[in-house]
Amino acid sequence: MSARAAIAIHGGAGTILRSNLTAEQEGRYLHALQAIVTAGNDLLAQGGSALDAVSLAVSLLEDCPLFNAGKGAVFTNAGTMEMDAAIMDGKTRRAGAVACIQHVRNPVQAARAVMEHSPHVLMVGKGAEEFLRKHGLQFEDQSYFYTEERHAQLQRASQESGVLLDHDAASLLTTTEPAPLDPDKKFGTVGAVALDVHGNLAAATSTGGMTNKLPGRVGDTPMLGAGCYADNQTAALSATGTGEAFMRSLALHDIAAQMQYLGLSLEQAANNVVMNKLPLYEGQGGIIGIDRLGNIVLPFNTEGMYRAYQRTGEEAFAAIYAKSG
Ligand code: ASP
Numbered sequence: 231m232s233a234r235a236a237i238a239i240h241g242g243a244g245t246i247l248r249s250n251l252t253a254e255q256e257g258r259y260l261h262a263l264q265a266i267v268t269a270g271n272d273l274l275a276q277g278g279s280a281l282d283a284v285s286l287a288v289s290l291l292e293d294c295p296l297f298n299a300g301k302g303a304v305f306t307n308a309g310t311m312e313m314d315a316a317i318m319d320g321k322t323r324r325a326g327a328v329a330c331i332q333h334v335r336n337p338v339q340a341a342r343a344v345m346e347h348s349p350h351v352l353m354v355g356k357g358a359e360e361f362l363r364k365h366g367l368q369f370e371d372q373s374y375f376y377t378e379e380r381h382a383q384l385q386r387a388s389q390e391s392g393v394l395l396d397h398d399a400a401s402l403l404t405t406t407e408p409a410p411l412d413p414d415k416k417f418g419t420v421g422a423v424a425l426d427v428h429g430n431l432a433a434a435t436s437t438g439g440m441t442n443k444l445p446g447r448v449g450d451t452p453m454l455g456a457g458c459y460a461d462n463q464t465a466a467l468s469a470t471g472t473g474e475a476f477m478r479s480l481a482l483h484d485i486a487a488q489m490q491y492l493g494l495s496l497e498q499a500a501n502n503v504v505m506n507k508l509p510l511y512e513g514q515g516g517i518i519g520i521d522r523l524g525n526i527v528l529p530f531n532t533e534g535m536y537r538a539y540q541r542t543g544e545e546a547f548a549a550i551y552a553k554s555g
Contacts, residue, residue, distance in 0.1 A: 233429040235274035236524045238539035239267050239287050241297045242418015242470045243516040246534030248551050256550060259296060263538035263548040266290045270422060271540040280424035280432035280466070281319050281342075288315075288338040288434040291420035295377055297536070299420040300336055303375050303438025305384035306445045311375045313438055314451040315341040320431030320460035327352040327452035331359060335368040338436045341452070343367060352452060375438075387442040418536050419451060421458070421468025423520045427542075431466035431522060433458050440473065449473025455483030462522055464489040465496050470535065471508070471515010479503070479511045485519065496521040504529040 241263060251259075270287035274280070292300025303311040315337035316327035326345025329352065334340045343365045344353050353361060363369065419437035426432075435458040437451040450457035450473035457473065459482040460466035467482040476482070481503050488499035500519050508515070508531060516530025518537060528537045530552070538548035 233425055233427055233522070234524050234541060235271070235425055235427045236520060236526060236539065236541040237267060237270040237274060237283050237287060237422060237424040238518045238520055238526050238528060239263065239270065239291065239420070239422045239537070240418070240468065240470055240516065240518045240528070241291060241420050241536030243514070243530045243532045243535035244418070244471075245532065246536070246550055251550070259536055259550060260548045262294050262296055263536060264546045266294070267538040267540045267546050267548065270424065271542060271546070274424060274426055275542045277427055279428070280426040280430050281317070283424040283426065284422040284432045284434040285317065285338055285342055287422035287424075288420055288436050289336045291422075292336050292338060292436055297418050297420050298438045299436040301375055302377050302380060304380055304441040306439075306447070307384070307388060307442045308445045309381075309384070310445060311372060311438055312445065312447075313337045313375075313436070314448055315434070315436035316452045316454060316458035317341045317345060317434040318432065318454060318458055318460040318466075319345070320433070320462040320466050323461055325351050325454050325458075327454065327458070328358050328362075329354045329448040329452045330446060331355070331362075332372060333359060333369045334362055335370045335374070338434050340367055341434070341436075351454070354448075380441075383441050419470040421470065421518060423460070423466035423468050423518050425466070425520050425522065425524050429462070429522060431460050431462050431520065433460040433466040433468050435468045435470075437470075450476035450481075453477055455480045457482070459483055459486060461486055465519045465521045467517055467519045469515060469517045471530075471532070472513050475508055475511035475513025476515070479507055479513065481508060481513070482517065485517070489521075496525050497527050500527045500529050504531055
């Protein structure tokens, strides 16, 4: 045991404005982020692996209806919920991912089962669900994932703006008409990255995708190098934002490649990609990352990103907006 363990999490990025949240609403998000990052950090402090810490943190984020993953996933334009998730182990560079799954309670655990119990990396749809049933994953009816607020968000998004990041759909609410979406409900793709005391990195990402997406659409979340990536040689990374831009730019692999081939720091490489490269693809969003020295970055090019981190032996930090907490 040598490395100083640490974990960072996100709950999505988008149009998250201070003016749209009351102090009580902010408090609820900050409390959820702090509790979840602390659970992951406690596991690391006891010598647990980075892989277990990101699985735990993302499972807890999926169980929390404040965020767009697992319970509370956003709707497709057919009124269904289709979820994507990925996990990657930086030590072995093994990975697992699922896309368009509709009934597994914790999609991140489904991704881990693909990594650990199949020879494959990415499984989708019915075949994935059959495989996951055999491996004892917990299943739920679609009604488990349903929330009234998310349904109203779909209706609003389809009337006004097409396919939306969940936070941006929430921000469509105006002050001139009654909110179809309770303004205290903003949602987000979730992710976690961790460094354990053994010096290993891991990353996991999970999402319901984008509100009003076509059924069958798959975003960046389960695409390695786009929405999730981990390699002990460089960094563990998890993304949130307009998935198509992250896929087209291979945003996370680009960060790792800049570190590996150009010798840039995690901070330099992450800022290059989030602030300079993603806008070329009209990409909005952010990433969280940690390197093997325990450096943590949380850059985003939107108004806000739900985010938190904690190093063992230190207090948790949680924030929402671009400036301060
Ligand atoms: N990246 C996700 C997707 O495109 C959406 C998000 O992060 O909110 O599916």
